Amino acid sequence: MDYSVQFALADGPEVMHPPRHGLMHVFPYGPHMIERLDGLSGMACQLLQEATAALQRRDAATTLQRATALHALAPKHPESLRLFAAIARLQGRAEDAIALLREAAAARPADTLVLGNLAHALAERNRFDEAIGLLRRCVAAEPANHGHALALAQMLERADDIEAAAAVLRDVLDQRPALVPARLALARTHFMLGRTDEAIAQYRRVLADAPDTVAAWYGLSNLREPPFDDDDVAAIERLHARADLPDHARASIGFALARAYEARGRHADAWPVLESANATWRKHQHWDGAKMSGHVRATTAAFAGMPAGDGERGAGLVFIVGLPRSGSSIVEQILAAHPEVSAGGERLDLPTIIREESERRERDFPAWVADAGDADWARLGDDYLGRIDTARAGRRVFTDKGLLNWLYLGALRRMLPGARFVDCRRDPLETCIACYRQMFARDLGFAYDIDDLARFWHDYDAAMGHWRALHDGAILAVSHEQLTAAPDQHIRRLLEFCSLPFDERSLRFHESTRGVRTLSAEQVREPLRANTARAYLYGHHVDRLRALLAARPD
Template sequence: MSATSTPSNPDDAALRMAGLAPAEVERMHAAARAIRGGAAAQAERWLDEVLEAAPEHPEALRLLGILRARSGRHGEALALLQRALAQRPDDAPTLTDLGNAQHGRGDLDAAFASWRRACAAAPDAPMPWFNIGRNLQLQGDTLPAVDALQRAAALAPDFIPAWILLGDALVHLGRFDEADDAYRRALRLHPACGDAWRGLANMKTRPLSEQDRLRLADALRRPGLADADRIAMGFALGKVCEDHGRYDEAFAALGDANAAMRRLAPWQANAFRAHVDAVLAASAGLPEPPDPQLGRELVFIVGLPRSGSTLFEQILAAHPQVEGASELPDMDEVIGEESRRRGQPFTQWARTAGAGDWQRLGRRYLERTARWRTQRPRSTDKLPANWLYSGLLGAMLPGARIVDARRDPLEAGWSCYKQQFYRLPHFACTLTDIAAYIRDYERAMAVWQATAPQRIRIQRYEDLLADPEGEIHALLAFCGLPFDPACLDYHRAMRSVRTPSAGQVRQPLRRDTARAAHYGARLDPLRFGLGLPTA
């Protein structure tokens, strides 16, 4: 979640080693190199030797605290870092690492307090500002994140990650001209920066120019590119070629990028199908909830990525009673916490959990997401993959409404293939896997929607295009919301949109988004898998 703070100034590093004998100084440098290289066991041995000679040396305690935090031993990390901080109360690197450990333990308020103390202690150092900006952005506090990242970029103009994260945050706020400038500043520093090209290409309402296409293609031919840069630039090149009507080149670029992604971590379609079968079995026959209204303040928006879920959330978030929280990790994390407590995956323990257990888990989710309902009484959770929990929600948060975002499966599947997803393995790296995933998703949702139509609404993107006002009235009514005309002007809603559709949902409805027809028989593996006629 956060960057550790490592002194780059040799004079500063020397000060941090003060009080150590030359042999211990060498061990400290070796331990720091081992931490950067991921050799945790070797780093710990060297730090143990240093602390045997100097048991309370603050820098050795700090580095050992970093190791403990990285291995998930956050309580031990906190104790070590607090011992170090007792000797150096205003040390920005130690405060940063303390915040990281507090964050890892789930104490967000304490973490942000520590990160803010680091910024106050070293106001002219870029890393504390970068760190707090990064974490504010991850928490959805985009406006203060921009301020912090702008400070970091001003203090370290050659620090590419600050410009990238600043560009991302500005996109989420709809400040596209400033975002464009931030990404291009990164490209001036590193013309083959995949994240910068990714950011520019993801501003989908601002097509890249022909000059950009040529520069991007040239950058991709550079020798020695990192895999991450090559993949990100491949997706960006596919996007710009499609925008310019160069469909053969677009398909080739996207094929290369997806093949590289799949080599990193292949998706196992058969294993996922078996998992969906297990989820369906686990969701059958769950106990009746003691409080049928628990979760009534929530709207989950689920489905296939690139199917209009961000648009539907933007419509709801334009309503004065609804806060759009975007893609939240909390549902997965609440289920994961319970699975770790029981020592079993949820598909094994779900059938044995009682009504009180599900109510406890529902309240845990509400507790974790309460900050999204401090200004408005209701909130959304727009993580598409939460469709897998739609059956469980009847027992866990029975008052919640679930909006299943649907789009023409061929268009949605092709749109997934064009989008770089960072969570690997991912189903979207081959057209065949995309078709298999869509089939599994649709069959599971059909079971749950038939069982509880009052909780689950299939919301079709094409229906919204055909009758915007009628569909918005129906969507609001399903969610138990009175009609508000602001929802018709959803694109004017001022909020942070933290998805690749941030640019699109700030414009009125567009009816020219279909692209699959341009690729003809190239998409036949997707058509065949979906049971559609081939080209």
């Protein structure tokens, strides 16, 4: 493929999207890394480094100009290929990026930087097994470089093998006990595995040596009952008052301070801190609420009157949908406790399939929906089934809790007509307040602004109303409040909807030891609480959000 043509055409700043992973590990040029440029002419070296610098500062026009010139001089040099791959990733051409990095890896099979870049590119396509294998090669090749082990642990965590991630981190800490990133990551794995005491111990050990470690305070604040005393609150306040914190740290310590105030019953003090933390982090979110609303309307309109596909393809699949903090993790944990269920967690297979089909058709979803025939939908459904086959492990039921799967429900009814959908509902005000109190690991830009939150809730509610009108028998609404008030009744109803025989273990879901990679990792290990409302604690501060949720959207 002649990538110079694509570089020349993609000449606007809008083609550069924020990557999921930083670029510093991609281009580490410095005096000790200059040997990576061996084989390039002086002019090619200059172009490469100028393109790299422009890429770091998101200057798309300069990046593409220098990259096109570099392609003419050194199209096959491994460093050129890595640059072209980074540009492809930022342009959303993930498969092209993977192909370029494979070519670079063939030229430098022992180059751990190339292998690591390829691993991250593969992970963006949910190819975790291959990505993990590449990172294990990096660890074996350079055992003293603990960055490889940390990357491996992170990849194992993303692949839901949290015990394996914890084992890797323990090995690292055996060699370097003072390595703070490894200890923070180990604390997080303990949290996911329900080992709260161990998580606290790891965070406290970090703070004992470095009391200004924002990530440790933030990690403790995410516990269901943050273990903060008055001295802790004072320490967090001092850190929050510092003027030299970058925005990510400022927002993180702000959320932690708000939780600390809440833990001490100081909700009136917590609210302005929450407002400040959300406003700080909102500046870094690429979110357009009006555009999202338009996309939702276009998607529901594209499937209006369109029937589900024929047959039972996808039977046994349960897509759990809902806003964050709406009780979806508990619903999945209830199902996961059943011996005939394999829980897939928050998977990205479906958005990936839709994106790849859009790339193939060179049109964004849902513009191509009207042109897709039965054979196309069947092909996409078979693609999904192939991606989850190993994870399903032959179980009768498989759950997928992808956060945005509700947007694709119409497509899923064409792709996998035998699938079922659980619509997780919680009081809208409680749901939105719970989102507003949290700094999410993923890009959920709507969560940091009251207007955006209300608008997103209305989008979800309208979309689910549309899907229910079309496919009512395939959708079960589960109210969090009703579930917690009468667990036995609603758990039996849920199992019946999923064509599962009743099993007592689903009533005792909190006894499960499976790893949970969501903020509800502690909550799902406790019996259901009948009253989880907290919006009232903020009094008049939530009046505006309440009004926005009650109003009809434009």
